[in-house]
Amino acid sequence: MNRIQKYDVVVMGGGISGAMAAVAASSLGAKTLIVESHGFLGGTLTANGVGPMMTFHAGEKLAIQGFTNQLIERLKKLGKSPGHIFDTVGFTYSVTPFDAEAMKHELELMVTESGGEILYHTMLAGVKTDSGRIISITVCNKSGLSEIEGSVFIDGTGDGDLSVGAGAEFTKGRDTDGAMQPMTLKMKMYNVDIPKVKEYIHNHPEDFPLYNGDTSIIEKAPRLSVGGFDSLFKEAKAKGEISIPRENILFFETNNPGEVILNTTRILGHDGTDAMSLSRAEMEGRKQCRELEQFVRKYIPGFENAVVESTGPNIGVRGSRQIKGVYTLTVEDLMEQRLFEDTIAHSGYPVDIHSPDGEGTKHQKLEWGGMYSIPYACMITESIKNLIVIGRCISATFEAQSAMRTTPTTGAIGHAGGVAAALAAEGGVDVQKVNIKEVQQKLKEQGAYLEV
C-alpha cells in the first residue's frame, strides 16, 4: 500500500461543504488535504447539475456570508453569476444562479490559494481507528490503494461514508418508515426562448398556483425561476406521456440566459448508500429525463428549439444517512428560531420535503425574515475524538435536514467545520473539547455572519 504524508486536516468529499472546510482550515495554517471522487470540486452543484444556490438570505439579511459568499463575489466579478436575485418561484427570498464550469475552477482556486491540497479521482476505501480516534483512511485511485494519516478528519461526503467507516451511529429517512426524500436526475437545456415562456405564464396565471393570480413576480429578477405548468403536465400524464410521480414542472434559469435546469424528475424508493439501488435510480432518472425532454419541447411555448445539454451527470441524493451527533437538530429548533451557545451558522431556508411517497412537496416556512441556527454539537459525535461531520449529513431529524441541506447553509456549516478542525489540530485537543468561543471568533474574522 502507498503511504501519503500526514496532514493536520483531511477533508473527505469536495462538495460545497467540503470545499469551504478546506479553504477555512488551510487559511488558518493547517496542512490540509481534500479528497474527492470526481475530477473537480462542487459536489451536487457541479456533478449533479443542482442550481441555483438557495438561499443566502433571511428576509433582507444576508444570513450566509464568509467563504461561501466570497465564492459568489468571485463569480460575479467574472460575469459567471448575477449574484443573489429575487426568487421568482415565490418560495424563498433569493436564489443565486451561477455557471457550473466557472464554479469548478473558482472552488479549486480558493482551496489552492489558501494553501490546501487536492486529491481528485479518489474514493474512500477504509478507515483505521484506535481508541476512539481515526488513525488513517485508505483511499483507492489510479495509483492503487494508499493510506492517508491525519490529526483531524472531516466528513464532507454527504452520505456520512467516513463517519460510518469509523463506527459512528446514524439514522436514515423519516421516523415512521425510514423512507428518504426522492432522488432527482437534473436536466440542463439551452436555447430556451425565455420571453416566450414568460408570455405563456402571464397568459395562464391559473397554471401557476403559487402566484395566486399575480404573475408580475416573474419580472422581478434578471433570470427566471418558475414552478407550474400544472394543466399541461396533467394533460401529458393523462395521455400516458409522462410517468414522473410529480405534480408540476420546476425549472431555474442559470447564469447563462436561455439555459435552464429542470428539477422535475422524481425517483422514489432508492437508497443513495446502496450502490446497486443508486445504479437503478440513475437508469430510472434517465428514462424520466427522456420523457421530460419530449414533454417540454411539445407542450411548453419557448422550449420548441431547446436542446438537452446534460443530465446529472450524477443523480442527486437529497438525503441518506444522518450521523448521530452530540445534539440532533429538530424542526422545533428551526421554527422557534432557537439560538444555541455553540451556534456556528444561520439559515433562512424553509422546511422543503419532496414527498417520499409520490406527488407533493411539503413546505413549512418561518415567519418572514426568520432565521434558525445550527449548533456545533450537530457536527461531532459522542465518541470519535477527531471527526467533524459537515454538510447535509450532520445530526438532524428528517424534517430539519430538509431545511438545512441546501448549498448556502451547507457551505456555511463546512466553513465552521474547517475552522474547528484547524483549531483542534493546532491545539492537539479532541473535537469535543474545542473552544467554541474561539471557533466563533475565527469565523467572524473570516467574514462569516454570526449573531452570537
Ligand SMILES: Cc1cc2nc3c(=O)[nH]c(=O)nc-3n(C[C@H](O)[C@H](O)[C@H](O)COP(=O)(O)OP(=O)(O)OC[C@H]3O[C@@H](n4cnc5c(N)ncnc54)[C@H](O)[C@@H]3O)c2cc1C
Ligand atoms: C436533486 C437535488 C436538488 C437540489 N436543489 C437544490 C437547489 O436548487 N439549491 C440548493 O441550494 N440546494 C439544492 N439541493 C441540496 C444541495 O445540493 C445539497 O444538499 C448540498 O449540495 C450538500 O452539500 P454537501 O457538500 O454536503 O454534499 P455534496 O454536494 O453531495 O458533496 C459531497 C462530495 O463528496 C464526494 N464523495 C461522496 N462520497 C465519497 C467517497 N466515499 N469518496 C470520495 N468522495 C466522496 C462527492 O463526490 C461529492 O463531491 C438539491 C439537492 C438535490 C439532490
